């Protein structure tokens with residue numbers, strides 16, 4: 316069993332699935348619609364245990380997972396959703412120790428997921444053109460304890476990137492066609508590429524480009540995440556869902572002249 320220490324990040328789970336990501340700091344208070352929770356009352360409790368709020372509501376003390384940091388982080392930009400992250404990583408072969416080039420850090424949501432996989436020996440080299448978004452991403456990564464595995468650069472990657480021979484690359488920018496040549500040049504032969512393309516038009520342009528450049532295993536798809544509502548004798552899919560988040564194009568680079 317492990318216990319909450321001063322300085323830990325904890326995930327508080329309240330009734331109806333409401334969650335709070337809390338940085339525990341002695342002397343602080345969490346103000347919620349269920350009443351005040353004193354951080355001093357959280358410190359020393361075992362992870363997985365429950366406590367009561369001021370108004371007698373049960374709240375569980377859990378460890379935050381990567382998905383919690385991603386969904387509860389600051390999000391000034393559109394982000395890649397967890398439902399899309401897993402397939403991206405699987406398709407482009409990201410592993411512990413990988414060197415990954417990411418263009419379009421945005422809020423750093425996908426960066427967090429990538430960093431969590433490449434750590435501790437790999438690196439995510441992530442480019443963001445706008446400082447205000449890079450600052451948010453840095454904060455999100457620091458909170459998740461993943462900043463050490465990310466080389467965050469404020470630069471326009473359509474001009475150039477510093478890296479060469481990266482193992483994998485991910486592009487999530489407004490117009491991917493502007494950066495694909497630079498990204499492709501930095502990717503090692505046989506490396507995996509994923510391009511996040513929210514519209515059909517962009518998807519078509521990206522596929523045509525990748526085919527014309529000789530990439531292989533060019534594939535485009537979307538993922539659908541449909542929740543199941545379970546009641547005895549009446550278990551069925553939820554009537555609401557986040558349907559379209561993005562399309563994803565994946566491919567592998569081959570060596571020149573092959």
Ligand SMILES: C[S@@+](CC[C@H](N)C(=O)[O-])C[C@H]1O[C@@H](n2cnc3c(N)ncnc32)[C@H](O)[C@@H]1O
Nearest residue numbers: 394395419421422423424425443444471472488
């Ligand atoms: C949709 S957001 C990326 C979101 C990110 N994947 C996430 O999960 O949080 C796109 C970002 O790409 C950045 N961007 C657009 N063009 C760029 C370029 N040429 N170089 C670097 N960043 C660029 C934008 O400023 C924006 O923050």
